[in-house]
Amino acid sequence: MxxxxxxxxxxxxxxxxxxxxxxxxxxxxxxxxxxxxxxxxxxxxxxxxxxxxxxxxxxxxxxxxxxxxxxxxxxxxxxxxxxxxxxxxxxxxxxxxxxxxxxxxxxxxxxxxxxxxxxxxxxxxxxxxGLGPDAQKISYEDFYEKFRKRKSLIKPKLLDQKLMAGIGNWIADEILYQSQLHPESNIENLSDEEIRLIYDKMQHILEVAVREDANYELFPDYFFIHIRKNAEARCFHTGGPIEKIEVGGRGTYFSPQYQIKK
DNA sequence: TTATATGTTCGATA
DNA sequence: TTATCGAACATATA
Known part of the structure; x- marks a missing residue:
């Protein structure tokens, strides 16, 4: 894992x-x-x-x-x-x-x-x-610089270990859920505030996950991982369904009513 | 039986 | 040249 x-x-x-x-x-x-x-x-x-x-x-x-x-x-x-x-x-x-x-x-x-x-x-x-800096140690300035000028969907870039190292499939989905952004949002359409939000949520998720020894059961209730692969589960915020699509060749789960495509 | 899995690499393409 | 995309890799499990 x-x-x-x-x-x-x-x-x-x-x-x-x-x-x-x-x-x-x-x-x-x-x-x-x-x-x-x-x-x-x-x-x-x-x-x-x-x-x-x-x-x-x-x-x-x-x-x-x-x-x-x-x-x-x-x-x-x-x-x-x-x-x-x-x-x-x-x-x-x-x-x-x-x-x-x-x-x-x-x-x-x-x-x-x-x-x-x-x-x-x-x-x-x-x-x-060409391995990028560790995701937990990268500064906001460095993160902004690396992501802002990219032209692609947000999720595949979060997974790109050359930009930043350490984010995998479940954390990428978790970051986008907590940021209320659709995984197929185009980076070009994101505001600076949304880039900042992604960075802050990423740091929060990593901090919690490391603190809890990567034991998902101990993560807070609002964490997406609890419902990510559960077809019957409902979005913690909207009560809506969880959908699965493929983005950049990876299985991707999200809450369509909660996460907006930019 | 078929689809899927928490990742990276390599070759093709733009 | 650089960035992006998709297939390939090995194998257990539902």
């Missing part, structure tokens, strides 16, 4: 379990998920330990004692799981790190859209990929 808040929770979990233990072995279930040629990944990790981590959007970076950095991306599914001999290896474990304290860290990834890589420098990597 990995968008910015979920990956932030994974980071906290990783930091609380997997830092400072020597890696004694690694199991790779499917080499296609490791973006390195044979052995390179393994050799770079074994007898190192993780020293610290950072996150940009949905990308998670774990620094090794050697100075190299492991990049994790969860794709559409997945999480970390830390365990010892008393438990079985989780289903869909793709990479398994064995630590010298007897515990293991599983990189679990059911749909195999996730991957791991090995890099030298986070900032160089970020620039090379």
């Amino acid at each position: 990995p968008e910015l808040p979920e990956v932030e929770v994974y980071k906290q979990y990783f930091d609380g379990t997997s830092l400072g233990h020597k890696i004694v072995d690694i199991d790779i279930d499917d080499p296609k998920l490791v973006k390195q040629v044979d052995g390179v990944f393994r050799n770079a990790l074994v007898s190192n330990s993780f020293t610290k981590s950072e996150r940009i959007g949905k990308f998670f970076f774990a620094h090794l004692s050697s100075g190299k950095i492991v990049v994790f991306h969860f794709g559409l599914t997945g999480n970390f799981y830390y365990f010892n001999e008393s438990e079985d290896i989780p289903r869909f474990t793709r990479v398994l790190f064995h630590f010298d304290n007897g515990f293991k860290l599983a990189f679990v990834n059911m749909r195999k859209f996730g991957w791991v890589d090995l890099i030298e420098d986070v900032e160089i990597y970020r620039q090379k990929r």
Whole structure:
């Protein structure tokens, strides 16, 4: 379940379990998920330990004692799981790190859209990929500058990781619902006030989601996620129906009576 | 059986 | 050249 808040929770979990233990072995279930040629990944990790981590959007970076950095991306599914001999290896474990304290860290990834890589420098990597600033850290000025001049529908731009990193499908729908804007609104038709509103709602949603450990059940009642995929559910504000359409190739849910197309 | 899923990438097109 | 769009990727679940 990995968008910015979920990956932030994974980071906290990783930091609380997997830092400072020597890696004694690694199991790779499917080499296609490791973006390195044979052995390179393994050799770079074994007898190192993780020293610290950072996150940009949905990308998670774990620094090794050697100075190299492991990049994790969860794709559409997945999480970390830390365990010892008393438990079985989780289903869909793709990479398994064995630590010298007897515990293991599983990189679990059911749909195999996730991957791991090995890099030298986070900032160089970020620039090379064209990854934008983290959505929770981007300033309003930067956000405005990046979005204002665009010519496309608003939803696909919110999902564009090159403009800003971390927003995924449910958060994009959540932002537009709370902003009362139709997901197919054209950016050119939005006022400066509406751009500001989108930014403020985005910050609010991210702040709540991270604070509640990405546990949707704890989100306030007015959050769209509670009704997003429920055909019988009604809009919290209007009591009207929730509709599903496709925007930019992604399933998109919205409340047509509440969200206005600009 | 078919459609769908919380994502990114790559090639085609404008 | 740059921006945008759509298909492809792998696999479990309803």
